Amino acid sequence: MTYNNLKYSLLFSFILSACSSGDRLEPDEMTGLPAPPQHFPAMPEVDYNPMTKDGVVLGRKLFFEPLMSGNNKISCASCHHQDKAFTDGVSLSSIGFSGNRLHRNTQAIINLAWATNGLFWEGGSTNLESLAIGPITHLDEMGQNVLELPQKLERSGHYKLLFENAFPSEKSEGITTQKILKALGQYLRTIVSADSRYDQYILGKLSLTDREQRGLTVFDTKCASCHSRDKHLFTDNLYHNIGLDDTFSEANERVEQGRYRITFNPDDMGKFRTPTLRNISYTAPYMHDGRFGTLEEVLDHFQHGIRHTATTSPYLSGFTLSDVEKDLLQVFLKTLDDEAFVTNPALRP
Incomplete structure (x- = not known):
């Protein structure tokens, strides 16, 4: 997976410089979502992306949204199946935009809110907001230009209100790449397994x-x-x-x-x-x-x-x-x- 493209590095530097708004929501107030387990350490604070109920709702919808890909057929969930603990059950997937076989096995999404020392197999991503940039843009995965994605979601007509609810103080900005990545990060932090x-x-x-x-x-x-x-x-x-x-x-x-x-x-x-x-x-x-x-x-x-x-x-x-x-x-x-x-x-x- 390619992570060092300068354009996206500069883009993410901008993304991290901005803070989302909305009232903070303690995780145990998320209706229908698991609370942080009492025997786990406290969930690390993410000051630049405080979790809100509407942010999680938006992130969950985006995770399952095929419009996130260049061919409108592939979502994050295409390779992260809940019944397989958010893996895909194959050694190296080839269902991506290009049809080429990937070089790495799909990792599980489990308790990543506590993963504070790098993500992916080699640590090429440093947090759950940057995590999505590689898969979204890579031609062997979702093949979507991340700079064009906000306009694409805007045109769909399904997301305007969801983004306004998730980021109420930033309505005038409309849908942005920054908000897309932050919403995904909020949803990923709710994927908690602690009831074995x-x-x-x-x-x-x-x-x-x-x-x-x-x-x-x-x-x-x-x-x-x-x-x-x-x-x-x-x-x-x-x-x-x-x-x-x-x-x-x-x-x-x-x-x-x-x-x-x-x-x-x-x-x-x-x-x-x-x-x-x-x-x-x-x-x-x-x-x-x-x-x-x-x-x-x-x-x-x-x-x-x-x-x-x-x-x-x-x-x-x-x-x-x-x-x-x-x-x-x-x-x-x-x-x-x-x-x-x-x-x-x-x-x-």
Whole structure:
């Protein structure tokens, strides 16, 4: 995905310089939308884009809107299906504007309000407002000129009142790119998953089975260094090389190079952002290129497929995983599935 086009960098600098208006809405006042979980850390403040009910309503409609694409056929939801925890179930999608196959697997949208250290596999976006620019404009994805998008939505006749309600003090400006991205950001912050068996266990509402509890013990020993449970997010929001490759080609937008393609720091070669393990049963295939079709294959990699290079995570030095531990991990990881999340009607238009 291309993020360094100067025109869009300058555009987003302008976007961040402006603050949206409207009365602030505490998340637990959003009718039909999940409140911030009591066992999670506080949701980070976003001073330049305070959340409002009307802003969320607008952002949700835009997320499912095909007019957001150059051919009026592709929406954000085309690749982020709620029943798959906002992934698409394929290794590398080819349903975009150009029909070309993408180079990266579609990431889940889960609890991104707490992702404050970069987004996408390599951290090429710094916040949920800039997140949408790449997919909207990339010809292999939605193929829409973001500078022309406001006029396009204006002509549709369906959005004038929604934008006025979401940004009441800026009615005279009409629909703008800035408002589109902010509304999307507000909706994305409401996509919260925190009602799995694991969450019920943490809140003292149920007990894990013996095998689930043993799996949790294995998880804390083998996996929690990167998929941290401290904040119940199951990610450390950092970047790690987990030994998928031992060479790092410049082909296909240098996808194998991971975080390095953003920072050009040799220490970041082959590192990718730690994905959350929440709803992992719904989000196959796995890894940045979708190379593993099942959770079993992922664990097989950690059992006997790690390729060691200069940047491979030190957590994997001497790492071992027995067949018993692998089976118990799969039992525990299923406790992170949140059926209420993948069926919640409040997240749909």
